[in-house]
Amino acid sequence: MSWLDRVRKKIPFITKRDSPDNLWHKCPGCQQMVFAKEYEANLSVCPKCGHHGRIGPDARFDQLFDNGVYTLLPAPQVREDPLKFRDSKRYSDRIKEARIKTGAQDAYANARGTIEGFKAVVGVQDFAFMGGSMGLAVGAAFVAGAEAAIADKCPYIVFTAAGGARMQEGILSLMQMPKTTVAIAKLREAGLPYIVVMTDPTTGGVTASYAMLGDIQIAEPGALIGFAGQRVIEQTIREKLPEGFQRAEYLLEHGMLDMVVSRHELRAELARLIDYLCPGKKAA
Numbered sequence: 001m002s003w004l005d006r007v008r009k010k011i012p013f014i015t016k017r018d019s020p021d022n023l024w025h026k027c028p029g030c031q032q033m034v035f036a037k038e039y040e041a042n043l044s045v046c047p048k049c050g051h052h053g054r055i056g057p058d059a060r061f062d063q064l065f066d067n068g069v070y071t072l073l074p075a076p077q078v079r080e081d082p083l084k085f086r087d088s089k090r091y092s093d094r095i096k097e098a099r100i101k102t103g104a105q106d107a108y109a110n111a112r113g114t115i116e117g118f119k120a121v122v123g124v125q126d127f128a129f130m131g132g133s134m135g136l137a138v139g140a141a142f143v144a145g146a147e148a149a150i151a152d153k154c155p156y157i158v159f160t161a162a163g164g165a166r167m168q169e170g171i172l173s174l175m176q177m178p179k180t181t182v183a184i185a186k187l188r189e190a191g192l193p194y195i196v197v198m199t200d201p202t203t204g205g206v207t208a209s210y211a212m213l214g215d216i217q218i219a220e221p222g223a224l225i226g227f228a229g230q231r232v233i234e235q236t237i238r239e240k241l242p243e244g245f246q247r248a249e250y251l252l253e254h255g256m257l258d259m260v261v262s263r264h265e266l267r268a269e270l271a272r273l274i275d276y277l278c279p280g281k282k283a284a
Helices: 003-010 038-041 059-063 091-102 136-152 169-176 176-189 230-237 248-253 263-277
Strands: 022-028 033-035 070-072 108-115 118-125 157-163 193-201 216-219
Touching: 022 038, 059 108, 059 263, 070 091, 091 157, 108 136, 108 263, 118 176, 118 263, 136 157, 136 169, 136 176, 169 263, 176 193, 193 263, 216 248, 216 263
Parallel strands: 118 157, 157 193, 193 216
Antiparallel strands: 022 033, 070 108, 108 118
């Protein structure tokens, strides 16, 4: 510890809250320093370059639902550490650390509320929780969200953000891919819209399952979307990939997305889509 740190700790009126680390945010896109309050007020979008920062379920629900009012759905109970997996740490310890860090039970949360008067159930994947990886808990939460939407007779809107399947759960993680696909089929049987908003990053088994099965496919600007990593693809096909490959704008240009929508316009756009897909179904 330097002498400056020791002095600061002894001065009572200098706290972590007042430190420059909490006052400023460094944009990953343009590397510019942005006043933290300005950044948060701008929905965690850089006012200088438009880079869309990663946000968790709480911020997403607050931004999306009318007046920030919503009801969280309870997280389904699943077996934790079913394979008793251990690498450099026990899997159970990694889960505990992630829960302390994020305050969340796992990497997926559902809430119900209204979007410009239209009822909706919204599921949000949290990249901050073990890279948003898909395991038993994520699969169960996705199915619970779909079932809640069917019970409420409203759309199910999903925000994806994941590094892929959760390796510590092995084949049980991969089994969530068909499981979530069946839940989507049930939504379609009920005649209810399933809308996907892909955020940065959406990769791996999540992309190979419920992220790419929406009736409407949306992405936030600049979001990384793909299955395998760019380096793996280049090594496999032994070719240099095009500029911007696997970014939202590239996928839109090549027909894999329906639209790329800024976070500032997303709420209004989702309301417009719900009105189009479920006309006359505003909440009483």
